[in-house]
Amino acid sequence: APDPLITKVQPWAQGFGDGVDETPYGLPIEYESDVVRRNVEWLTADTISSINFTPIHALDGTITPQGCAFERHHSGAIDLRKEDYRLMINGMVDTPLVFSYADLERFPRENQVYFCECAANTGMEWAGAQLNGVQFTHGMIHNMEYSGVPLRTLLQEAGLDTAGDLTNKWVFVEGADASSNGRSIPMEKALDDVLVAFKANGEALRKEHGYPVRLVVPGWEGNMWVKWVRRIEVMDGPVESREETSKYTDTLENGISRKWTWAMDAKSVVTSPSPQAPITHGKGPLVITGLAWSGRGAITRVDVSRDGGMSWQAARLAKPGEQKALTRFYLDTDWDGSEMLLQSRAMDDTGYVQPTKSQLREVRGLNSIYHNNCIQTWLVRSDGEAENVEVS
Amino acid sequence: EKFGLGRAALPEEIAAWDRDIRPNGTGLPEGSGDAIVGEEIFATRCAACHGDFAEGIDNWPELAGGADTLDHDDPLKTVGSYWPYLSSGYDYIKRSMPYGNAGTLSDDEVYALLAYILYSNDLIEDDFVLSKETFFDVEMPNAEGFIIDDRTETEYTQWTGEPCMENCKDEVRVTMRAMVLDVTPEEETTPKPAQEETVGAGAASFDAELAAKGEKVFKKCKACHQIGEAAKNRTGPILTAVVGNPAGAVDGFKYSQPLKERAENGLVWTEEELVAFLAKPKAYMKGTKMSFAGLSKQDDLAAIVEYLKSFGV
Numbered sequence: 001a002p003d004p005l006i007t008k009v010q011p012w013a014q015g016f017g018d019g020v021d022e023t024p025y026g027l028p029i030e031y032e033s034d035v036v037r038r039n040v041e042w043l044t045a046d047t048i049s050s051i052n053f054t055p056i057h058a059l060d061g062t063i064t065p066q067g068c069a070f071e072r073h074h075s076g077a078i079d080l081r082k083e084d085y086r087l088m089i090n091g092m093v094d095t096p097l098v099f100s101y102a103d104l105e106r107f108p109r110e111n112q113v114y115f116c117e118c119a120a121n122t123g124m125e126w127a128g129a130q131l132n133g134v135q136f137t138h139g140m141i142h143n144m145e146y147s148g149v150p151l152r153t154l155l156q157e158a159g160l161d162t163a164g165d166l167t168n169k170w171v172f173v174e175g176a177d178a179s180s181n182g183r184s185i186p187m188e189k190a191l192d193d194v195l196v197a198f199k200a201n202g203e204a205l206r207k208e209h210g211y212p213v214r215l216v217v218p219g220w221e222g223n224m225w226v227k228w229v230r231r232i233e234v235m236d237g238p239v240e241s242r243e244e245t246s247k248y249t250d251t252l253e254n255g256i257s258r259k260w261t262w263a264m265d266a267k268s269v270v271t272s273p274s275p276q277a278p279i280t281h282g283k284g285p286l287v288i289t290g291l292a293w294s295g296r297g298a299i300t301r302v303d304v305s306r307d308g309g310m311s312w313q314a315a316r317l318a319k320p321g322e323q324k325a326l327t328r329f330y331l332d333t334d335w336d337g338s339e340m341l342l343q344s345r346a347m348d349d350t351g352y353v354q355p356t357k358s359q360l361r362e363v364r365g366l367n368s369i370y371h372n373n374c375i376q377t378w379l380v381r382s383d384g385e386a387e388n389v390e391v392s
Numbered sequence: 393e394k395f396g397l398g399r400a401a402l403p404e405e406i407a408a409w410d411r412d413i414r415p416n417g418t419g420l421p422e423g424s425g426d427a428i429v430g431e432e433i434f435a436t437r438c439a440a441c442h443g444d445f446a447e448g449i450d451n452w453p454e455l456a457g458g459a460d461t462l463d464h465d466d467p468l469k470t471v472g473s474y475w476p477y478l479s480s481g482y483d484y485i486k487r488s489m490p491y492g493n494a495g496t497l498s499d500d501e502v503y504a505l506l507a508y509i510l511y512s513n514d515l516i517e518d519d520f521v522l523s524k525e526t527f528f529d530v531e532m533p534n535a536e537g538f539i540i541d542d543r544t545e546t547e548y549t550q551w552t553g554e555p556c557m558e559n560c561k562d563e564v565r566v567t568m569r570a571m572v573l574d575v576t577p578e579e580e581t582t583p584k585p586a587q588e589e590t591v592g593a594g595a596a597s598f599d600a601e602l603a604a605k606g607e608k609v610f611k612k613c614k615a616c617h618q619i620g621e622a623a624k625n626r627t628g629p630i631l632t633a634v635v636g637n638p639a640g641a642v643d644g645f646k647y648s649q650p651l652k653e654r655a656e657n658g659l660v661w662t663e664e665e666l667v668a669f670l671a672k673p674k675a676y677m678k679g680t681k682m683s684f685a686g687l688s689k690q691d692d693l694a695a696i697v698e699y700l701k702s703f704g705v
Contacts, residue, residue: 040577045441045451048615049491075494088401088409096401103397128568132576157394172412178494180487182412231409240415240477242484246469249538255463257474261541275570303555308564312557341564351552363546367467379566388570392563 037068038135048076051118053139056291057276062143062326066200069142071208072118072222074179080228082212091233092169094159101212104198107149112195113325115293117141117264119221119248119370126368129388134274137376137388143326146216148197151190163234172239173215176230183224184238185217193218196229219295219324220262223248253365264295266354267373268302268346279335279384286335292327294348299327301347308341308377308391340380341391357390413483417527420482424523425504427511433501434508436646437490440626446512456512459533472513476535478527481506492615492627493683599698606699609692619703628682633704634661635697650679667693
């Protein structure tokens, strides 16, 4: 029968839509209201010091809209006006300096796309398949285009002659919120690609991402991307703060713990189909898609397996991989309706291949929390529904 | 090369912000404290989350115990069992604690609290006076328990190269399913409006929609206050049925002196009094223990009171 949506004049084709200025700053249309950050309540004691997850199952491309990019606060997202913002550079510098927000805007700036991944992303999956949704297993990640000033420029403005030999020097960075999150970063990284950023995806940072100014530490664990960054101190050693000793360290099977595990290794995951994004169209053409990234370089290849890792085929990268940024991959395929054990496996330009869960466990044991970059498996049943599983 | 931007930081400004403490003791201030003094401070400032014995409540961190568990299943990582440097303890407590009232502890208080935490971990005696001078007399059990990232040797070498593409395994079995655990958050249904059955005498003027807004505002209060049937006193007293009732009346809560005095003089938490208090707590009641800065928006004030009303008046 003819489709009335075509044969009958529909209201939207007859009358008016909204005028301009209906929403001076727009929100997604109501039909997309399920594409939101979500939190796992049992994870933390209190939402003020907690984390939520990006709905990566429902996004495409690589840029994460700020409004649904995951949040992690240690003492809540604070209100800090640009006018009240100060950035201090002190320690082993020639002249300790204070910059206002307006000062920062007068330095030459860069635009760079980087992913930010919490070290705990996929952490709940160490001991076994636990959360049924890629948003929850892999959603502590976002990818934005940042505009900001290289930290190098600000350090040079304060002068590094006093620091002498820079090879054994560090910077300590801390935020203006009550948690005062403080992290030590080796000078080599500080002078390399770290940004003091004030815009993301073209607009001001959101409050929950550190408005007005945050640190961007490309490829390194999200906890170091200090929000509301207020002070950068040049030092001759690390502070060994709570966030870099008691947290964000990886305890191995023998009880010894790794520290300074900053770089996030190459990782990938199929975002659709997945438990929150089942196949609803039955047999025939199927787009399998996902994200891949590496904190140590650019993604060069992603392989996809439909049989739990017995055989693999190379996926298509939507664009060549970029340094320390998300890469979108697609496997355009024809589904015969049979059960699949879907996996993806990323490789980066260092030649590193994303490991399986058992490979990781063999080296690190079962007690790690952070830095889990294992291959993920989705069991996709013949009805199209998907489930988080582990395979032999 | 230089842009001539910014201005010189003044020594007072650097002193105000540069408070980090290094493993070698750099930055440690004068002052001292022991576990006996620390226990009292801990009870009022820390125990609501960390428990009277630093054992942790609900999901809040345990600070004591766990000795020799690091190579077991589910190791218990506490200041005693895990932290390699005592300096991190001073640094963190001084700058970041108490949660919701950061930076309010004096140097003596921080030394005393740290001493109490060490004592709770059986690392010092209760008469041990912790100070800059005695700081390094304390041995941290897990000081040697860390290695620097060795992934280059232990992982990268074996996980590099051309991966297998065909016949990589003989068989594949599903060994674990997330469905079995069933810990994935359920999709929330529409938020439940305020509980009508608990609305008492003030029901005629009760606005459920406003109360629902107030529930969001109440997030700012939740770090210290609980409300509802199962509520317990934490940093702040339970707020169930606070509206319209006498101030300072929650059993088992240690109120500040000024609040006790006002209560004795007959203060009742009417809607008007609550609005005045919550707009500027410290101005309304000099010396209150409540560290909250206040709600600046009239809408938020009205909403929060309406929310409180939904738990009885």
